[in-house]
Amino acid sequence: MTDEQILRLLGRRVREARLNADMTQECLAELAGVHWKTIGHIERGTYPIAITTFARLSQFLETSPNRLLDGLKLPDRQRTARIKRALARKRAPAKHNIE
Numbered sequence: 001m002t003d004e005q006i007l008r009l010l011g012r013r014v015r016e017a018r019l020n021a022d023m024t025q026e027c028l029a030e031l032a033g034v035h036w037k038t039i040g041h042i043e044r045g046t047y048p049i050a051i052t053t054f055a056r057l058s059q060f061l062e063t064s065p066n067r068l069l070d071g072l073k074l075p076d077r078q079r080t081a082r083i084k085r086a087l088a089r090k091r092a093p094a095k096h097n098i099e
Contacts, residue, residue: 009069012043013071015043018039025039054068
């Protein structure tokens with residue numbers, strides 16, 4: 001998934017949770033300590049948020065962070081394995097001097 005797709009997915013989940021909690025954007029913004037326009041940007045997926053803001057949103061929406069990320073696709077396993085193999089550190093075993 002691209003960054004934009006992740007932000008849009010997160011934004012949809014935040015909006016759903018906010019509406020289920022019967023909250024306005026202004027109310028959620030006040031609770032989370034951000035400007036109300038920021039909530040609108042988050043919900044539209046046009047604003048990358050800090051992990052601390054993400055945590056606060058989860059707390060005040062009374063939902064798990066996992067729920068806000070529901071639908072996030074797993075990365076391509078083959079690509080991940082290729083990169084791990086290519087960039088794996090080759091460490092020599094530690095030499096122990098026994099005297």
